Amino acid sequence: MGDLAGPPVISTAGLTKHYGTVHALTDLTVEVGAGVTGLVGANGAGKSTLIKILLGLLEPTSGRASVLGHDIEHDSHDIRRLVGYMPEHDCLPPDTSASDFVVHMARMSGLGASAARERAADVLRHVGLEEERYRPMGGYSTGMKQRAKLAQALVHDPRLVFLDEPTNGLDPAARTDMLRLVQRIGTDFGIAVLVTSHLLGELERVSDHVIVLDGGHLLRSSATGDFLRRTGRMLVEVVGTETERDRLGQALAQRGLTCRPRGTMVAIDPPASDVAVHDLVRDLAAELGLGLMRLEPDRGHLEDVFMEGAPRA
Template sequence: MDDDLVIHSKGLSKSYGPHVALDDLNLSVPRGATALLGPNGAGKSTFLKTILGLIQATSGEATVLGLDIKTQGEAIRARIGYMPEYDALNPEMDAIHQVRYSGELLGMNPVVALNRAHEALQFVGMGEQRYREIKSFSTGMKQATKLACAIIHDPELIIADEPSNGLDAKTREFMISTLNTMVNEGQRSVLMASHLMEDVERVCENIVLLHKGKLAAQGRIEDLKAIDREVEIHVWGGATRLEELLRDRGFKVRREGRVMRVANTQERTTTHILQAASEVGAQIRRMHEYEASLEDLFLAIMENMGYDVKSSDDLLSSPIEARRVDAPESLGGGAS
């Protein structure tokens, strides 16, 4: 096991009868912050349950923090903090005792758990609200309390499922800042599942993209974004003729009105663009290398896999049928 990896799998698969939820995953998740991405039905929930030792893999092997998922699930869970997307808090409890209780469930001494609960709530900005009942909390306050529950035992790896979902701008900013602090100053690792690409880019250096149980991509975001280099041009007059000529000459073109992005896959791409513009009488007012966003990368990967997707929101907001991926209903499944 490489000391720089927090999760490592080889041939990891999980099936429920004929349904394959995870298909031969070979993953290497480094220390630091990594995004776990994929549409509903991609296998993210099954993957998390499998690496936590909550369900048994059908085949393959994996380690988390150097521990075997098949035989050391309890030890893995003791070193991981989990912040779920769903509401997992008791509305009748106040925050301090909810977080303390989370610590006791992990085996902490009650006195130690209470002291750590105070520290954790202070860290997530909930120090002044710690004695309020959770049922009076806003969405942002509940998210912060869930994060405090996840970090009370000072875990090496925090799994945060949609941590900034549903938050207003101010609270969302605080959540992102807190996660960054844990990674950069606390030297902790974060596995973050989110559909908010902007937040993912601000927190994570690496991504793992799953689709239909298969590994679609993994690696550093910056390295993966370099795969899809483009030149952006702003065209006045003859834009349609220019687009058609570039396509005829083998260039991949994306266009929104007068703005075109041309795949920079050939030598002297800018020269070819200028020559084509001259031939059709188009005016190029601006030209520069386009820096792809994570959204662009996401769409490019999915297009390369043969899926026609308009945006990441379209892909991540799959029909309800696609959410039933953990197990067939006959086996009690149906969750995403």
């Protein structure tokens, strides 16, 4: 888990970045610990701006920040030596093989020729490009290009990696594989990870801690488990189409329960009176001739943070 009890991996205080009248970040004060931290927000929320400031590629308008104990204003060179960075946009030379590219990036990070080749082969194997490493990257699929970008971010054995939208453009299967790799970096490799995404649900699966940005403001920062707490609502799913789902929802409403469709399921709010919801759902499903597939507690999701309109920090 992202352990904020130890020294923070990243710390910001009042960090602000304005482009004229555009406020990319406003008074951001947050700490990031070890493990995998998800940085979540819609496009334009300030995620990429924050990473570029932490890397010393952008100068903040005001505020302070440190990365691995190094001040961003005075120690940006040291920070870039200790950190790996996977940018969001495609930046790979198309006529170069992944092996040559990752070896080159390792040499740029200060590794000798032999060590660079060894590390490149090792990290390309870890990201699943071992058999494709000698092909020109211009012929790679989007998923392979993302893996090559991830490999160059890891090749110099950094203490922290910034992964900017690593699942961008991937199909569902490739997205799942990438998220599994991200989780391994934080657990098996022991490297701290700050990973960004505008897809809120996917970071619930791999992050120990989540930071939510909205329009450059900090909306919330807490352990992932705190987001996924029980809400008191119940979710019920029956066999069939939306028609069967709605039949059950209408019957529950007639019994005084507040409910609404949630995808293929019916979400039931906590009852005002002492109603045995499980028994009522079971009995109504039987009465209506519906097959009951599942009945389970609802848990919070990252989307709920935005829907609740939480106060900005």
